[in-house]
Amino acid sequence: MADATHWIGGGLVVAGTLLTLLGGVGVVRFPDVYTRIHAASLTDTGGATLVLIGLGILSGFTLETLKLAFVWAFVMLTTPAAANALANAAFSAGHKPRIGAFQIMKGESSEGAGPAQRDGGVAP
Amino acid sequence: MNAIALEASFALNVALLLMLVAIAAAIAWTRSLVAAILLMGVYSLASAVWLVVMDAADVAFTEAVVGAGVSTVVLLGATLLVRPGPVRVDWRRAIAPAVLVVGVGALLVLAVSGLASFGDPSSPANAHVGRSYLVETPNDIGIPNVVTAVLASYRGFDTLGETVVVFAAGIGVALMLGFGPRSSLPQPPVQPGEHHVVLRVTARLLIPLIILFAFYVLFHGDLGAGGGFQAGVILAVAPILHALVFGLHATTAAIPAGFVRGVAALGVLVFAGVGVVCMANGGGFLDYDRLFMPRVEAMIPPGLLGDPTYSHNWGQHFGILLVEVGVLLTVSSTMVTIFCGFAGRATHDVGSAR
Amino acid sequence: MNFVVTHFNYLAVIVLMMTGLYVLFATGNLIKRMIGLALFQTSTALLYISLGKVAGGTAAIKIYPDSPEAQALAAQLDPAYVAQFGVSGVVYSNPLPHVLILTAIVVGVATLAVGLSIAVRIREAYGTIEADEIEAVRAREPGE
Numbered sequence: 001m002a003d004a005t006h007w008i009g010g011g012l013v014v015a016g017t018l019l020t021l022l023g024g025v026g027v028v029r030f031p032d033v034y035t036r037i038h039a040a041s042l043t044d045t046g047g048a049t050l051v052l053i054g055l056g057i058l059s060g061f062t063l064e065t066l067k068l069a070f071v072w073a074f075v076m077l078t079t080p081a082a083a084n085a086l087a088n089a090a091f092s093a094g095h096k097p098r099i100g101a102f103q104i105m106k107g108e109s110s111e112g113a114g115p116a117q118r119d120g121g122v123a124p
Numbered sequence: 125m126n127a128i129a130l131e132a133s134f135a136l137n138v139a140l141l142l143m144l145v146a147i148a149a150a151i152a153w154t155r156s157l158v159a160a161i162l163l164m165g166v167y168s169l170a171s172a173v174w175l176v177v178m179d180a181a182d183v184a185f186t187e188a189v190v191g192a193g194v195s196t197v198v199l200l201g202a203t204l205l206v207r208p209g210p211v212r213v214d215w216r217r218a219i220a221p222a223v224l225v226v227g228v229g230a231l232l233v234l235a236v237s238g239l240a241s242f243g244d245p246s247s248p249a250n251a252h253v254g255r256s257y258l259v260e261t262p263n264d265i266g267i268p269n270v271v272t273a274v275l276a277s278y279r280g281f282d283t284l285g286e287t288v289v290v291f292a293a294g295i296g297v298a299l300m301l302g303f304g305p306r307s308s309l310p311q312p313p314v315q316p317g318e319h320h321v322v323l324r325v326t327a328r329l330l331i332p333l334i335i336l337f338a339f340y341v342l343f344h345g346d347l348g349a350g351g352g353f354q355a356g357v358i359l360a361v362a363p364i365l366h367a368l369v370f371g372l373h374a375t376t377a378a379i380p381a382g383f384v385r386g387v388a389a390l391g392v393l394v395f396a397g398v399g400v401v402c403m404a405n406g407g408g409f410l411d412y413d414r415l416f417m418p419r420v421e422a423m424i425p426p427g428l429l430g431d432p433t434y435s436h437n438w439g440q441h442f443g444i445l446l447v448e449v450g451v452l453l454t455v456s457s458t459m460v461t462i463f464c465g466f467a468g469r470a471t472h473d474v475g476s477a478r
Numbered sequence: 479m480n481f482v483v484t485h486f487n488y489l490a491v492i493v494l495m496m497t498g499l500y501v502l503f504a505t506g507n508l509i510k511r512m513i514g515l516a517l518f519q520t521s522t523a524l525l526y527i528s529l530g531k532v533a534g535g536t537a538a539i540k541i542y543p544d545s546p547e548a549q550a551l552a553a554q555l556d557p558a559y560v561a562q563f564g565v566s567g568v569v570y571s572n573p574l575p576h577v578l579i580l581t582a583i584v585v586g587v588a589t590l591a592v593g594l595s596i597a598v599r600i601r602e603a604y605g606t607i608e609a610d611e612i613e614a615v616r617a618r619e620p621g622e
Contacts, residue, residue: 081326088320131533141490144524148497148517160513171520178527179571181537186583191520195587202509202594206601211507212608221503229496236492241484243533245563250532254572258538258565268540270573271580279577286581293588300595348539353584455584462591469598 005057012054020047032098033090041083048075131243133177140174155211157203165196181349182271185341189357194459197364201466266437267346267444275351276444280410283447284395287454291392294385294458301465303381320369327369334362342452346441352448356455364463372467381464384457391454398446412443487528494521506609508597512590519586523579530575534559538573 023043030036052072056065147167151160168191175184240247257274265273275283338359345351367375399410407414416424416439424438482489498521501514534555541548543566551568552560563569601607604615 077326077329081322084322085320088323138486141487141524145490145493145497148494148521151513151517152497152501157507157509160510164513164516167517168520171524174524175527178531179535179537180527180530180576180579181539183523183527183576183579183583186580187520187523190583190587195516195590198587198591198594199509199513202598205598206509206607208507208509208607211505211510214506217506218504221500224503225496225500228499229492232492232495233489236485236488237481239485239488239529242487242528243531245532245535245569247529249529249575250572254530254574255565257573258570262540270538270540270570271576274573274577275580283581286585289585290588293585293592296592297595300592300599349537351580353580357584458588462588465595466591466598 005060009054009056009058012050012057014054016047016050016052016054018047019043019050023047033095034087034097037083037086037090041079041086045075045079048072048079136177137174140170140177143170144174155213157208157211158200160211161196161199161203164199165192168192168195182269182351182354185349185354186357189354189361193361194357194364194463198462198466201463205466205469264437265440265444267441269346269348269350271349272345272351272444272448276447277410277412277440280399280412280447283451284399284410287392287395287451290458291388291454294388294461297462297465298385301469303385303461303464303468323369327365331362331366334365335359338362338452338456342448343445345448346444352451353455355448356452357459359452359456360459360463363460367463367467372464376464379460381461384460384464388454388457388461391450391452391457394450394453395447398443398450402443410443410447412439413437415439415443487531488525491521491525491528494524497521506611508600508607508609509594512593512597515593516586516590519582523582526575526579530572532563532569532571535569535571538570538576541568543567 020043023040026039026043027036030039049072052068052075056068059065059068144167147163147170151163151167154160154163168187172184172188172192175181175187240249245251257278258270261267261270261273265277267273338355338361341350341358342352342355345355363375363379366378398412398415402411402414403409405414405417421438428438429441495518498514498516498518501517502511503514505511505514536551541551548568552564555569560567560569597607600612604612606612606615
């Protein structure tokens with residue numbers, strides 16, 4: 001596998017995977033719904049794009065590349081729309097975005113993070 | 125260590141299975157019902173990836189659409205109607221099931237030790253009937269996708285039964301939950317708010333593409349992964365998306381609930397009808413070789429599939445296509461009926477994007 | 479240890495099945511029970527597919543023997559292995575379990591929908607979907 005296309009394509013696929021993994025880390029670590037949506041959707045779209053470009057390079061210039069291009073168009077269309085829908089839903093449910101510095105201190109409660117949700121219930 | 129353990133895909137297989145076990149443990153542990161439902165969607169998608177690693181392309185397709193798509197929508201719809209509180213955890217109640225589960229698990233491990241090792245090509249499952257399908261399909265049926273050949277032709281009677289089961293489930297849900305929006309519901313205001321303009325534009329772009337893709341999957345079921353079941357569920361996603369974004373009233377105005385139920389019945393009729401036609405022409409039920417009368421079959425132009433030298437198994441080709449169309453009609457309309465049943469039961473029209 | 483490696487899939491499937499069964503029995507919430515049932519059903523699907531996998535095989539879609547894909551696949555395997563277990567020069571995985579599971583998945587979602595609609599009607603009739611609360615309501619109103 002000393003071919004240049006294999007290295008470039010494989011490298012892009014790995015980079016896309018790492019980007020998506022970083023998005024997962026962001027979802028866990030970010031403090032608030034809106035920042036989490038931002039992390040998840042950005043890295044999801046970007047990671048998918050890198051992976052698809054890498055796979056397109058690996059498969060050469062064949063019908064598969066065209067199919068991958070369609071998949072890319074679909075991902076670019078739907079992932080940001082889904083993020084928009086999520087953010088809308090969060091806003092309609094009453095979550096206010098958390099403005100200001102966020103400091104992690106022991107014992108500090110998370111005010112301003114939205115109304116207390118009934119655990120397991122659907123927002124009224 | 126047998127041959128399969130040395131394959132790179134075995135590590136992938138182990139990693140994916142461990143991921144599935146972790147997700148299942150999270151589903152069992154969580155106390156939030158919505159979280160359990162979404163984890164179930166993640167579980168379905170992860171098992172779809174695992175199925176691709178296991179060379180089960182058709183099954184992965186079906187699992188991704190059905191498990192991560194329709195199943196999540198139906199579960200969320202039910203949760204919306206029921207509006208439960210948090211799942212209560214009663215530790216005393218959990219002791220007996222835990223003991224039972226450990227006991228049954230131990231018995232199953234004992235039973236499983238008699239199975240052939242993973243990936244063994246000479247195991248009884250893989251060496252006899254399975255292999256004969258791979259060998260005989262090019263002669264008997266002539267389509268590349270062996271799974272579709274077995275599903276629609278060799279085991280067509282099973283598939284007819286499954287289609288009728290799906291149809292019966294749709295009728296059951298319709299009888300219990302109603303056929304669509306309740307007539308007593310007020311019509312939602314005709315002006316949708318500005319909030320959802322992105323969703324509306326995206327939905328308008330996507331719905332025709334989804335329908336086109338569903339038909340692509342249907343017709344290419346012979347050549348690659350695909351077929352009637354996958355295409356039916358994908359086709360059902362289009363009206364469901366429309367109802368989620370524009371409201372159930374708008375969707376029911378466009379596609380009346382009675383029409384959808386009629387299409388479901390038509391699908392079963394087409395499938396069984398193909399079988400009856402084969403019987404009328406002298407063969408057995410669903411014996412596609414007798415689908416056409418011999419003088420009709422002689423009139424089929426040999427170059428129909430692009431290869432002028434190919435002129436046999438026409439009955440199989442057309443029979444499989446008709447049967448898959450029947451499955452598409454029934455599965456898609458049943459999924460739409462199920463969704464309309466759940467969505468229409470709400471006391472206010474929760475589907476519209478206000 | 480060799481047993482764990484050669485039967486890893488089956489052991490993992492047993493764990494998944496038992497998790498689903500546990501969720502089904504241990505919780506009183508009707509919808510969570512349906513989720514446990516769905517978990518149980520999909521894990522039996524995993525068992526069947528594991529049984530059908532053939533080492534070095536590919537999806538059961540015919541690959542023409544002279545095509546580049548067939549040659550690329552055959553290059554990774556021992557020629558004697560391909561000659562013994564392959565069909566026209568390519569080793570395929572067993573398609574029969576795939577067929578069985580394909581229909582089982584669609585039927586699974588249909589039965590899930592029926593079960594959930596029953597749960598919705600129970601909620602409308604009794605006001606709750608926790609099994610013990612339903613029992614309490616039924617005990618209070620005999621002849622229901």
